[in-house]
Amino acid sequence: MHHDREQCVRAVRSKDARFDGWFFTAVITTGIYCRPSCPVVPPKPENMRFYPSAAAAQQAGFRACKRCRPDASPGSPEWNHRADVVARAMRLIADGVVDRDGVPGLAARLGYSTRQIERQLLAELGAGPLALARAQRAQTARLLIETTRLPMSDVAFAAGFASIRAFNTTVREVFALTPTGLRERTAGGRPPAGPGALSLRLPFRSPLFPDNLFGHLAATAVPGVEEWRDGAYRRTLRLPSGHGTVALRPLPEHVACTLTLTDLRDLPIAVSRCRWMLDLDADPVAIDAQLRTDPVMAPLVDKAPGRRVPRSADGPEFAVRAVIGQQVSTAAARTHAARLVTAHGDPVDDPAGGLTHLFPTPAALAGLDPEALAFPQTRRTTLTTLVAALADGALDLGVGADRAEARARLAELPGVGPWTIESIAMRALGDPDAFIATDLGIRRAARELGLPETPAALTPRSAAWRPWRAYATQYLWATGAHAINRLPAA
CATH class of the missing domain: 1.10.10.60 (Homeodomain-like)
Structure with a gap:
């Protein structure tokens, strides 16, 4: 993007916020760098230099603009x-x-x-x-x-x-x-609400349609680890130097984020995981434009543009939950997961609500007794095999995982089929093109929209939505009446 000088100049002149985070504009006459949407009068084109990252602009000797605060832009998609x-x-x-x-x-x-x-x-x-x-x-x-x-x-x-x-x-x-x-110079700066508590604003590229994003997280919330309270999604976070809790509330211009951390060294990691979980660095304009090229998908996008993919703050956690959720209702999956949390999760204090535990690590689950699981024998085997692969490092589902390798490793596990693999690819690995063709909700939506219903026929039809099939999934799911598609009552 930053190599296309003409396009960058146009974006700066129009103060186009869609390009915030895509590139940074440095001004040689002032020695500062800005986001494209900076409200100041645009400099002359000959005085502009373009960089792909804030770090590159800083390394070139430019300092951050005090008005647009480019270091706080949404990340590059x-x-x-x-x-x-x-x-x-x-x-x-x-x-x-x-x-x-x-x-x-x-x-x-x-x-x-x-x-x-x-x-x-x-x-x-x-x-x-x-x-x-x-x-x-x-x-x-x-x-x-x-x-602070x-x-x-x-x-x-x-x-x-x-x-x-x-x-x-x-x-x-x-x-x-x-x-x-x-x-x-910080106007109205205030001390935090309590020890380690921070109130932040998480920016995003507009539009953002919050209903399915927060609705999905709230409807599938594991008791003790997650909850919807006072108009916010809250959950515990396991972090490198300790743990924390976060409350995320959707607002028109940003997502309000309140973090309580046992160790402030975890702040950047916690913020990064929250942004990842809410898919805040996506480019909804580009995604929706591609999906609108399909006449079947266009009305769904026009009705509620800017849908995001609800992801997981922890890849291994989601994989365990995906296996637990195989062929059972959302309510049953939450109940089974809550039992594991109570038995194997680390307890935490949450004076502000009902969060009681961190989700158990693969190492903590490695020693669980399969006979204590209220699952069919095949799913017990699937869960224990998955946990063992995560615990010994044979399977990497972290943010830096190789998606192709992770898919291949998952496919080798007994009882892990296309639904589980694609669910993990979409919500744990963040693959924007993951597509759950075997999902019942997707097949129902396909039938109602006149699309092929069988996975064998729907998968090639979905090629028109590539590379954004995970987002197409959100629009298809939204045709149903499930609670995942709407914000809970405050």
């Missing part, structure tokens, strides 16, 4: 829908892998050498993994400075900086203000 090594690397960097394990740890997760990873990221993003992680630390620092009253030393280490000096230098370079100055 490229890193969610693509499946290549660069996209996988970006998802892992957002999940904090570089800060925890360094560049060698990132390379090991991807199966490449550090030199190969650095070369590929530099070629495509204009910045290597360390610079990209540094940009993320700067964004985390700004959030903590502006939304933590001492600056605590902010520095919570944001991932190795020293106060590195923290001060980065903030001054990126924001052209000292940390204290950045806090002082």
Whole structure:
């Protein structure tokens, strides 16, 4: 995108918010960089330089605009829908892998050498993994400075900086203000509601139709781990340095996010997982435009444009839940999952609501007694085999997983068929082209719309929706009256 200078200039002149996060505009006469929708008067084209990432603009010596705050733009949709090594690397960097394990740890997760990873990221993003992680630390620092009253030393280490000096230098370079100055210019800044609690705004590209997104999460919520309360979806999060709870409330211009963390070092990872779960970095205009080319799909898109794919905050968790949900109702699946949570999940305190546990890890489930499961024998075997594969690392369903390899590994497990594989691919792995042709709700919608009903015939017909069949699935599901298609009562 950033290589198409003419298109970038047009986007900046029209202040087109659809391109926020796709590229960044640096102005050589002012030394700042902005998002395309920045409200200031656009500079002359000859003074514009375009970069594929905030990190690349920062590395080139530009500082962030104080009005449009480009570091807070929606992320590029490229890193969610693509499946290549660069996209996988970006998802892992957002999940904090570089800060925890360094560049060698990132390379090991991807199966490449550090030199190969650095070369590929530099070629495509204009910045290597360390610079990209540094940009993320700067964004985390700004959030903590502006939304808490933590001492600056605590902010520095919570944001991932190795020293106060590195923290001060980065903030001054990126924001052209000292940390204290950045806090002082924040209008109406308030301390958090409680220890570790943060109130944030999660931006997205419009339009966003929240009904199926939040409706699905609420209708399938596992008691104790998730709930719908006071107009918000709430859940527990298992994070690298501790745990947390999050409340996500859809609003017209953003998603309100309230996070309570046991360790503030987990802030960037928690925010990244919430954005992933709500599919907030999607490009709904491009997706809906493709789906509208099908005369059958066009009326569904026009009725409620901007549907997102409800994903999972934890890939292994969703895989376990998908197996539990095989051939049973939503209510029964929630009941079975809740029993596992009570027996094997880690308890948490939630003064604000009814969250009681973290969902159990594969390691915690590895020792469960199959005879204690109220399932048919075949599903017991499927669940225990899946858990074993997740626990020993034979199956990777994390954000940086290779989707093709994960599909192949899943297909090798007994009792894991197309419905389970495609459900996991869509909601755990984030594959935008996953398509559950065998799903009963999809087949009912196909019949009502005059589409082929059998999976063998519907699958080739769905080629018209590629590469966005996971989104087509949301529109097809929405033709039914299931609770997943509507927001619960507040």
